[in-house]
Amino acid sequence: MNPVPPIDTELILIGAGPGDPELLTVKAWKAIQRADVILYDHLANGALLDLARPGCECICVGKRPYRATITQDEIHELIRQKAAKGGVLIRLKGGDPFIFGRGFEEVLFARALGLRVSYIPGITSMQTAGLSDIPLTHRAFSESIWVVTGTKKDGTLSADLRLALRSKATVVIYMGMKKLAEIAGLYRQEGVAAMPAAIIQNGSRRDQQVAVGTAGELMEMAAANKLSHPAIILIGEVVGLGASGELKSHRTIPLYGESPAAMTV
Incomplete structure (x- = not known):
């Protein structure tokens, strides 16, 4: 039998946004700081892991398009294993998890395990x-x-x-x-x-x-x-x-890590 997760186990599904870590929501930022474990995708900017507290376990489960990588079943198994230890488990996915991100599949799996689950949207x-x-x-x-x-x-x-x-x-x-x-x-x-x-x-x-x-x-x-x-x-x-x-050179705001003075408009 699969072990019943501790009553205080929580899975938070977070949208990491499109790539610029400064586009993360404040709610997501606060949640990451509470994490005991973060399972993060390839498209989630690695700079977001710097927000985690010392001792947080960060595991890359990134899927790369058109390449043989970790399967969805393997991600589910990781969720099961880490949930058995209790605490706050973050599932950090690029963009928004509910827009072509298979996020709800993970929500349903976590609920079947008996976990408390919440969702924080991300910019797609x-x-x-x-x-x-x-x-x-x-x-x-x-x-x-x-x-x-x-x-x-x-x-x-x-x-x-x-x-x-x-x-x-x-x-x-x-x-x-x-x-x-x-x-x-x-x-x-x-x-x-x-x-x-x-x-x-x-x-x-x-x-x-x-x-x-x-x-x-x-x-x-x-x-x-x-x-x-x-x-x-x-x-x-x-x-x-x-x-x-002429969209290549005309942008409204600077990209991440770029000063306004560096823009060409």
């Missing part, structure tokens, strides 16, 4: 578009936001994308860098290949990169700028609003 990566003057909505151009996964559990492109591109929504695609050719092809099939598009890699970090073009040019944009994952894809009229498309 699509919101870093604003750092390059790409608004997710604009009342003259976009009536909604359609957030789609680029790769489903079975490895295929989501059928929702065809529905999304037929709307007036800003389309945001997570986990789509391996599907650029398929995404561009779909926009060409629907006759909207000229729709403005952007790829943002490492949003909010000092090494952030932004490529701007059209939906039909996604492959060329990524190749010319040597972009890979982690990255998000934004497609819609809002992409063309900022600085007449």
